[in-house]
Amino acid sequence: MLVLRRDYLPAELTAHCEAARVNGTVMVQARQTIEETEWLLELADQDPLLRGVVGWADIADDDFAATLEKLSTRRLLKGLRHVVQAEPEGFLDAVDFNRGIAGLKGTDLVYDILIRSQQLQEATRFVDRHPEQSFVLDHIAKPAIATGDSASWEKEIRELARRPNVSCKLSGMVTEADWKLWTSDSLKPYFDVVLETFGPERLMVGSDWPVLNVASSYEQWWKTIDGWLAPLSADERAAIEGDTAKRVYRLDIE
Numbered sequence: 001m002l003v004l005r006r007d008y009l010p011a012e013l014t015a016h017c018e019a020a021r022v023n024g025t026v027m028v029q030a031r032q033t034i035e036e037t038e039w040l041l042e043l044a045d046q047d048p049l050l051r052g053v054v055g056w057a058d059i060a061d062d063d064f065a066a067t068l069e070k071l072s073t074r075r076l077l078k079g080l081r082h083v084v085q086a087e088p089e090g091f092l093d094a095v096d097f098n099r100g101i102a103g104l105k106g107t108d109l110v111y112d113i114l115i116r117s118q119q120l121q122e123a124t125r126f127v128d129r130h131p132e133q134s135f136v137l138d139h140i141a142k143p144a145i146a147t148g149d150s151a152s153w154e155k156e157i158r159e160l161a162r163r164p165n166v167s168c169k170l171s172g173m174v175t176e177a178d179w180k181l182w183t184s185d186s187l188k189p190y191f192d193v194v195l196e197t198f199g200p201e202r203l204m205v206g207s208d209w210p211v212l213n214v215a216s217s218y219e220q221w222w223k224t225i226d227g228w229l230a231p232l233s234a235d236e237r238a239a240i241e242g243d244t245a246k247r248v249y250r251l252d253i254e
Helices: 010-019 034-046 064-071 095-102 117-128 151-161 184-198 218-229 234-249
Strands: 025-028 050-055 077-082 110-113 135-137 166-170 203-205
Touching: 010 218, 025 034, 034 050, 050 234, 110 117, 117 151, 151 166, 151 184, 166 184, 166 234, 184 203, 184 218, 203 234, 218 234
Parallel strands: 025 050, 050 077, 077 110, 110 135, 135 166, 166 203
Antiparallel strands: none
């Protein structure tokens, strides 16, 4: 993990995006502090490449409504996320957290679901409580790619994908695989499942930069995606490469 133990800032990302012909990106929270959310919003205000922020706020807090009212004035806040993958079983079933999610109604904010594959059933119950809320499933729910134990993941993600208010982000795959031995061919079956189940209109590319640097580079990941998308129609590729994200996160990109 030494490669991650330094600062990663927008100027470095800009160079990678230019090389990969990416003209806009959404930053997603890593630390669970309101200070980080405010900092990310400040960065986005200063850099046109940064088209939006999925931040963090204490959704389960009794004062969340007041926090949300303040955050909702920030034009580039597009959604919220909590690191549920690190929480104990049943976190998404908690009454206070669900009360906070219900409070997002009317704000147009997306909620990004960050879980591991064993939490998919819990996530499906959670989504079913909020049929009018827009959700994005991060990192295709982190299947156990390195061990090849994907049968349960496939069954559960197919079930979650039946909910039309859930989109899926193509990201986080290389870090769940063998960091040194993964290939495009070894990851493609997972891509094929989410393409079939969500369809291009609910599938979007994500990078998970800089975390993906432990197993790939930004440019290598985009080349991998390009290879998978090559057989698709121009409209299908456009959806996955940007149109889905623009619609779901309400991004101001031509």
